[in-house]
Amino acid sequence: MVEGARPVPGASPAPDAAGLGRARATGFLVPAMVLILVFLVVPAAWTIYLGVTNYRLTGLAAAHPEVVGLDNYTRALGDERFRTSLLLTLQFVLGSAVIGQAGLGFAIAFALRDRRGPLRRLVEGFVLLSWILPSSVVAFLWIALLDRDAGTLNALLGIPGTAWLLDHPMLSIIVFNTWRGTAFSMMLYAAALENVPRSHLETARLAGASTWQQLRDVVFPHIRGHVLTNLLLISLWTFNDFAPFLITAGGPEQRSEILPVYVYKVALSGGELGFGAAISFVMLLINLVIALVYLRMLGRRKEAA
Amino acid sequence: MSAITMRELTKVYPGGVRALDALDLEIADGEFFALLGPSGCGKTTLLRTIAGLEVASGGSVRIGERDVTNLPPGRRDVAMVFQDYALFPHMTVRDNIAYPLRIKKVDRRSRAGKAGETADELGLAGLLERRPGQLSGGQQQRVALARAMACHPQVFLLDEPLSNLDARLRLEARTFLKRLQRELGVTTVFVTHDQAEALALADRIAVMEGGRIRQVGTPTEVFRRPANTFVAGFIGSTPMNLIAARVHGEELAVARARLPLPEDARDRVTDGERLVYGVRPEYLDYSASPVDGALTGEVVVVENLGSVSLVSLDVPADDPDAADAPDGGAGPDGDAGPDGGDGPGAGLAAGDTGAGAGRTSVQVVVPEGSEPEPGDTGWVVPRPGRSLLYRDGNLVTAAPPAGVPAPRAGVAARS
Numbered sequence: 001m002v003e004g005a006r007p008v009p010g011a012s013p014a015p016d017a018a019g020l021g022r023a024r025a026t027g028f029l030v031p032a033m034v035l036i037l038v039f040l041v042v043p044a045a046w047t048i049y050l051g052v053t054n055y056r057l058t059g060l061a062a063a064h065p066e067v068v069g070l071d072n073y074t075r076a077l078g079d080e081r082f083r084t085s086l087l088l089t090l091q092f093v094l095g096s097a098v099i100g101q102a103g104l105g106f107a108i109a110f111a112l113r114d115r116r117g118p119l120r121r122l123v124e125g126f127v128l129l130s131w132i133l134p135s136s137v138v139a140f141l142w143i144a145l146l147d148r149d150a151g152t153l154n155a156l157l158g159i160p161g162t163a164w165l166l167d168h169p170m171l172s173i174i175v176f177n178t179w180r181g182t183a184f185s186m187m188l189y190a191a192a193l194e195n196v197p198r199s200h201l202e203t204a205r206l207a208g209a210s211t212w213q214q215l216r217d218v219v220f221p222h223i224r225g226h227v228l229t230n231l232l233l234i235s236l237w238t239f240n241d242f243a244p245f246l247i248t249a250g251g252p253e254q255r256s257e258i259l260p261v262y263v264y265k266v267a268l269s270g271g272e273l274g275f276g277a278a279i280s281f282v283m284l285l286i287n288l289v290i291a292l293v294y295l296r297m298l299g300r301r302k303e304a305a
Numbered sequence: 306m307s308a309i310t311m312r313e314l315t316k317v318y319p320g321g322v323r324a325l326d327a328l329d330l331e332i333a334d335g336e337f338f339a340l341l342g343p344s345g346c347g348k349t350t351l352l353r354t355i356a357g358l359e360v361a362s363g364g365s366v367r368i369g370e371r372d373v374t375n376l377p378p379g380r381r382d383v384a385m386v387f388q389d390y391a392l393f394p395h396m397t398v399r400d401n402i403a404y405p406l407r408i409k410k411v412d413r414r415s416r417a418g419k420a421g422e423t424a425d426e427l428g429l430a431g432l433l434e435r436r437p438g439q440l441s442g443g444q445q446q447r448v449a450l451a452r453a454m455a456c457h458p459q460v461f462l463l464d465e466p467l468s469n470l471d472a473r474l475r476l477e478a479r480t481f482l483k484r485l486q487r488e489l490g491v492t493t494v495f496v497t498h499d500q501a502e503a504l505a506l507a508d509r510i511a512v513m514e515g516g517r518i519r520q521v522g523t524p525t526e527v528f529r530r531p532a533n534t535f536v537a538g539f540i541g542s543t544p545m546n547l548i549a550a551r552v553h554g555e556e557l558a559v560a561r562a563r564l565p566l567p568e569d570a571r572d573r574v575t576d577g578e579r580l581v582y583g584v585r586p587e588y589l590d591y592s593a594s595p596v597d598g599a600l601t602g603e604v605v606v607v608e609n610l611g612s613v614s615l616v617s618l619d620v621p622a623d624d625p626d627a628a629d630a631p632d633g634g635a636g637p638d639g640d641a642g643p644d645g646g647d648g649p650g651a652g653l654a655a656g657d658t659g660a661g662a663g664r665t666s667v668q669v670v671v672p673e674g675s676e677p678e679p680g681d682t683g684w685v686v687p688r689p690g691r692s693l694l695y696r697d698g699n700l701v702t703a704a705p706p707a708g709v710p711a712p713r714a715g716v717a718a719r720s
Contacts, residue, residue, distance in 0.1 A: 199391035202358050207405035207456070208379025217404070221395040 044284075050277035057271035065274065072278035081254060082279065085262040089239060091170060092177070092258050097238035100178030102230055105185025110219075113193045124186070131183035139246035142176050165248055169256035173244040180243065185230055192226035193219070225298060232294035236287055259283055307459035307492045308334045309355060313364035316350050316516075324350040326516035327364065332509075334369075335490045337483070339507035341497055343539070347516040348496045349464060355494060356462050357381050368459055379408075384453035385462040388469060390445045392437035398424065398448050399433040405456040423451045427485075443474050450482075454489070461486075463495035467502055479505055500540045504528060512536045529691070534581060534698045543586045543615055546667050547695070548600075549622065550582035557582060557694075560620040560665060562600050564687060570694040570701040581695040588691035589669040591616060592684045593677060599684035600667055604677045614676045615668055618683055622665045 018025070051072055055065035076082045108127065112120050130138070145152045146164040154160045164172050196219055204214045220227070242260045244250075250257035250265060257265070259279070267276025309332040316325040324347045332338045340348040353359040355366055357378035365374045373381045384405070392401050399420045400407075406416035424433055427447045437445055446466070453461055466482060467475045483506050486493050497503050503510045504524040511521045512535075520532040531537035537545040550559040552574045557564045559582045566574065574580065592599065602620030669685045677683050694701040 197389065197391065199387035199389055200393060202356075202378070203385070203387065203391040203452075204404075204408070205358070206356060206378045206383065206385050207408040209408045213408060217393065221393065 047277045047280055050274050051281045052278075053274045055274040055277070057268070057273055059271075068274070072275050073282070075275065076279055076282065081257075082262065084254065085257050085259050088170065088256065089258040092174060092241075092244075093235055093238045095170075095174040096177035097181070097234040098231060100174060101181045101185045101234050101238075102227070104178060105182045105187075105230075106189045108182070108186045109189035109193055110215075112190065127183045127186055130179050131181065135243045135246060138180060139243065142172075142247055146172060166252050169248045169252060173248060173256050173258075176247060177238060177241065177244065181234060181238070185234060188226060188230050189223070192223040196222045228294050228298050232291060235290050235294075239287060239290065240283070307369045308332060309460060309492060309494070310367040311351075311355075311364065312367075314351070314354065314361055314366060315363035316347075316354055316359055317362045324516050325354065325361075328516070328518060330511060330518060330521065332492060332494060334492055336492055337486045337506060337508045338492075338494045339497060339503035339510040340494065340513060341500060341503040341510050341539075342513035344498060346513040348498075348513050350516075351513070352385075352462050352464055352494060352496045355460070356383055356385050358385075381460075382458050383460040383462055384456065384458040385464065386446075386449045386453050386466060388465040390437075390449035390469070392445055392448055392452075394437055397434050397436060398429060398440070401437065401448055402451045402455050404452060409456065419455055420451075423455045424448075426454075427451050442470050443478060446470065446478060447481075450485070459492065461491055461493040463493065465497060466495055467497070468499070482506065501542055504540070512539060514539075530693065530700060530702065531583075532700050534583070534695050537583050537693070537695070541585060541587075543668060543670065545583050545585050546589070548582045548620075548665055548667065550580050550694070552576055552578045552580065560600050560602075560622060560667070562598070562620075564598055564600075564692070565689075567692050567694055568690060573701050574694065574696075578696075580701065581698075582692065583695055584687045584692040586615060586668040586670045588688045589667075589685045590688065591669050591671045591675070591677070592686065593675075593681065594684070596684045596686055599686045601682065601684045602667065604679050604681045604683050605666075607676055607679060609676075610670075612673055614671045614673070616671050616677060616683070618667050618669065618685065619664050620667050 016025075020028070050065075052067055052069060053065040054068045054071075056062050108123065112123060133141075143165070144150075148154070148161060148163040148166070151164070153164065154162055200218045200222070201214055204218050209217065240260055241258075242264065244256060244258060245261045245264065248256040250261040260283075263276050263279050263283070266279065267273050270276075309330075311328060311330045314325050314328045314330075315323070317323050326347075328347075328351065330351075340351055342348045350359060354361050355368075357373065357376060361374055365372055367373065368381060368383070393404065396404070399417060402420040402423055403411075403416040406419060411419070421430075421433060424430055427450060429444065429447055429451060432440060432444060432448075437448065440448065446469070463482075467478055470478055479502065495506070504527070507524060509521060509523055510527050512519045512527060514535055520527055520536045522530075522532075527536060527540055531540055531545065534547055537547060548559055550557050552558075552566070553563065554576060555566060557566050557580075564582070595601070600618075600620050602618035604616055605619050606617040608615040608617075667685060669683075671677070
């Protein structure tokens with residue numbers, strides 16, 4: 001019997017591509033783990049803990065917070081102001097992210113898909129500018145644009161005295177956020193459209209398909225994954241966006257008080273840190289649900305392919 | 306009635322690249338027509354201009370009786386099969402085949418029926434519910450063909466139809482394609498860079514270079530009598546031998562040998578004229594012993610091609626005054642045309658490239674069993690009637706240029 005190189009019996013050892021060994025590999029991981037733990041996991045757990053207390057910014061409860069169980073949650077769900085705020089947030093996400101940013105971003109990307117040269121660079125430059133400017137600068141610009149008496153928009157339209165921020169606060173912040181965030185969607189879709197095979201579009205054109213039919217039959221099936229990823233990201237970002245506070249401060253009469261603004265007002269202006277933490281946790285759960293829905297849709301797409 | 310007629314067709318891309326240069330071409334009804342050329346010669350642009358995917362910068366395209374120059378692709382009644390087949394990955398085979406019918410608003414039931422029928426003809430019957438990703442390359446190609454056939458277009462356009470298949474499948478698909486075209490009788494234009502594919506498939510071939518057509522003819526014409534040294538170098542799996550020559554009375558001085566003048570050229574050359582002598586390796590006979598009227602030289606390379614071998618001999622260049630002709634473009638086709646010097650023909654034609662000054666290489670096909678060894682001295686005799694003479698890169702010939710053949714079926718294509 002020849003003693004050859006027989007396979008070693010038993011479970012094969014875990015592949016160790018870097019050749020570090022378990023101990024040294026752990027050494028590389030620990031710093032990152034510690035940072036994540038200290039700055040991400042602990043605050044999150046702390047928020048959850050605060051959510052079940054009556055912790056306040058000042059006063060007796062600041063010194064000796066008491067655990068109140070789910071009182072904060074029942075109070076929030078019963079609170080008219082919370083429910084209105086949630087509704088406004090959904091409007092904000094749907095209007096400015098899904099319809100505004102994704103829709104406009106795709107439209108610009110599609111219109112510019114075959115263009116090269118100065119026009120494309122100009123449009124991209126302007127769209128990107130709104131994305132890279134600091135929020136405080138942008139907020140000042142928009143207040144200047146929409147001001148009742150000396151606003152640029154009113155001057156352009158020739159209707160001085162229209163108080164956009166007072167009469168249409170939600171519309172104002174939806175348009176503002178669309179303007180602010182379109183760049184990301186535009187760039188993502190521009191990259192996605194590059195991946196649509198030219199021959200597929202041309203096959204549709206040869207069959208006589210209209211632009212709409214080409215979009216439906218060729219473009220969207222190809223970029224479906226990009227669309228879902230884009231919607232996932234911008235929905236979450238918009239849901240948690242605080243910039244509208246800089247323009248309307250949630251007013252007037254809480255008519256543009258989206259959830260991040262509401263939490264800020266309750267927790268920091270109102271001092272009810274425990275209640276604010278509870279609402280933050282609710283927001284976290286909603287974000288999780290949004291993410292899960294999109295990820296499920298993405299997963300289904302992969303199975304179908 | 307679906308002949309294709311192109312007149313002065315020009316395409317200039319932004320940036321000034323002239324892809325098609327005032328090109329005239331007629332393709333007869335029912336013909337299987339190949340556009341052949343090296344990459345960048347404009348053959349794909351020409352196909353896409355017929356399809357309407359490129360807008361012509363000048364000139365006209367007519368399909369049958371209609372001037373389609375300014376029609377969008379969807380209204381030209383043509384179907385195209387792309388090199389990558391362009392099957393929609395999210396649709397089943399059935400939906401893919403029925404797609405053009407769906408765009409034409411044919412109702413669901415009859416388009417499903419039509420798709421099934423077409424799939425049957427192409428042997429795709431069991432695959433209708435599959436997705437393109439689940440098919441082999443050959444099946445994908447047939448689905449693409451079925452989609453093109455389903456709406457009965459006047460013209461089929463095929464862009465490199467066989468290049469995405471592996472070698473074995475390619476031969477099978479080639480036979481299949483030729484038979485299908487013959488059965489359908491639809492005018493078909495295909496683009497290829499593979500001369501063997503063009504020769505095997507096409508009724509007629511247009512060889513293109515630099516946005517122009519260098520020769521149009523049947524595979525036999527293009528193979529046997531290339532109209533210029535470019536075509537001579539491009540057609541044939543082994544390129545034609547092109548050797549500097551000089552007329553010497555009734556004979557031709559080629560590589561220090563005396564060969565008879567080709568029949569065709571007898572009255573069209575003057576004594577002492579410098580020309581290029583062309584003969585295909587397949588039309589040369591090798592001999593190991595001295596023969597009259599033969600080129601002779603040393604065997605340098607023997608390449609086994611299966612049933613035959615390709616033997617390269619170093620023969621001395623022509624008489625000294627021919628050998629010291631200006632270098633570089635010196636080649637026999639030095640001033641053949643605007644592009645002389647960069648086509649495959651040019652490199653081969655240049656008598657004194659490669660083998661060093663005063664020598665030139667001749668290739669000959671030798672049947673199995675009689676292959677020489679490198680280092681042997683050999684003699685090669687051109688077969689009568691198979692050698693050609695080129696003056697300034699163009700064939701010296703009596704034959705008139707070939708016209709457009711009559712349509713295979715139906716009324717004459719020319720109006």
